[in-house]
Amino acid sequence: MTRTTPARPVSVDAVFPELAVHRGLTTRLHPRPGQPGMYDSHVGGPMLWPDSEPWPVCHEPHQRETEGYKPDEIRRARAAGGRPPKKPWPDPGAPGENGPVPFVGLAQLFRRDIPGLAAGPDDADLVQLFRCPFTHGPHGDRRYRLRWRRTAETECAERFLAVPPEVPLLRWENELPEPCVLHPEEVDTYPWAEGDTLPAPLIARIDAWDDAQVAEHGHGAPSYQGDLSIPPGWRVGGFPSWASTGPMAIACESCATPMRLLLTAGGDEMDAASHSWVPLEDRDPSLRGMASVRGGQCLAQPTRLRFGRDRDLHVFTCPANPRHPPRWVLS
Template identity: 30%
Template sequence: MVTTATCCHLLAASAVAVRRTVHGAEGSGVATSAVVGFGDLRHHDGRTLEENLSHSRQTSQVSDAPDQAGSSAQVASGRRGSLPKCRKLLIRGGPPVTQSFAGPPFDLDDLIPELATLGRRTTLLWPESGSPGVRDSSLGGPMLWPADEPWPYCGQPGHWAWPNEKSPAGTAPMVPVVQLFARDVPQLQFPEGTDVLQLVWCALIHPQDPACAALPQLYWRSEKEVLAGGVLRDIPVPQQGEYDEDFMPRPCTVSPTQMTEYPNWDFPEELRHALQPRIEEIEERFGLEYTQWACALQNKVGGYPAWNQPPNWPVCERDHRMEHLLSITGEADLDMDMGDMGGIYVFLCRQCPELPYTHRYDC
């Protein structure tokens, strides 16, 4: 049987230099959370709107050009390519349009008031390769793990690393993926008595899991309690054959930035068709596609999932629709492809006292 993950790996392996596209649409330490509004004159990178527009167009042109030098280097190293922050357009359809997220250069609620009720607050993480510490929010960095709690391992039968589907791995240590402290993401609601979110996953492909990709586990902790009991110093690292490189994040610092985003794949179909002419007019006027100024298709907390495919919202065992907690995508500094430029989305049910969670994967 050819699974979604297998197809994604086949697609990724067939291309040496790949560009991150989807249907639908950076330091050391943690920067203080910032609020970016649609009318702000500067974005998180300090560029003015005009500079951002120019940068976006230049990035799109560079991303579409053949990268012969990079291809040669990637063939020599055996890697499958690096990932710019770009996605493919949903609203107009047609062939993929490689583009870079620049943020909106206008007040979207004024131009398209019908979108106002669809806006959702999200915190963009903006990972940048660095050396975070155990008390830093990070992606792929070290974790504030209790010394008296064993590091988690995964022993799911049949899990494997590309291309060794017929040679499954044994029990393998999980890898750090996300660590967020409440002080850095004030918009995220933490369970009572906790102020640290941690996500680890087994970086192998799991055919017994519906997602058929990396298998995540979520933890909520109290920083004070962990420090009082001691921190685990020696976190095991998976060895060759115990991980798939597509799901091994490189340590990155984060710069949490709050903003409001609008739906991509979750755009109500009838409303999307009704607003199509105005959206196209704005795209033509500012030279930016809809997903560049309305959708945060990247690593983030809350908001809409950064879907690559049509939505697949989960419900808990009590039939409650779960909320989107995290989107983890293969941005460049993380150095992971996640299949064919895929994403893993973590969902939480706050209506249930035990706070059950689950995940989805697409590419």
């Protein structure tokens, strides 16, 4: 099923015509629980991974854990609509400290499926995203990894990995992605309005408009950040959201080139402040506003993943040289 973002509550062109020169495109991925295959773009599904190639592992020291959840019990509990039981760590103090930890495959995206997906090194057209399931250091930092591939070469492998390695326990349920199929859709997007992301007079006009909407319509009034600028959830390209940190200048650590946003991974596809972005196919046409939204957790939190304290994970790459290391920013 396709997913169609509704028209914005107000016309951006009519209210802020000067934003036209700042308009961009982002591809909303619209993940929904399903059964993707290794040849599909997906979140949480099987990776197109040659059997002869080692699965990525994290060799760094990890935080000590005392309890967690078995991956298979998480899957069974989700299927039954319940919660998995916690288990004591089988070897307290040792997860990852005395050996490598396999990364968890979060997503893979083919450029043939995703409009606007930037090319990787050597014109790679498939990108795979991984996260270490454990935290690092006193601040609970995370480790991510990208694997770029050229699809035509990868598909020529004789055999593919059927079951990737897993750790016996995960610290949190939201470390395990729910397999989701994607419904890519290109939509207009506009920069976050704060700091120097837009001209100062325009940001002042946007702030004044937001205040006027609240004064006229009260709670739930449309706002620029919530309804007009950047859609929530998983998306490719476009502009980063800066709700938690405020705008940041992201430069390549190898060559100082300003980096571009490759991908945003979000834990939530909607909340009360962003419900206007919920696709038409996920609404009851006889109702209006938040009351029209249907789908429950499968819509609001389809991937079951979390990034930081309910933040967005922005993945930036270097446009000057895709071989330069990516940067990971939680905001």
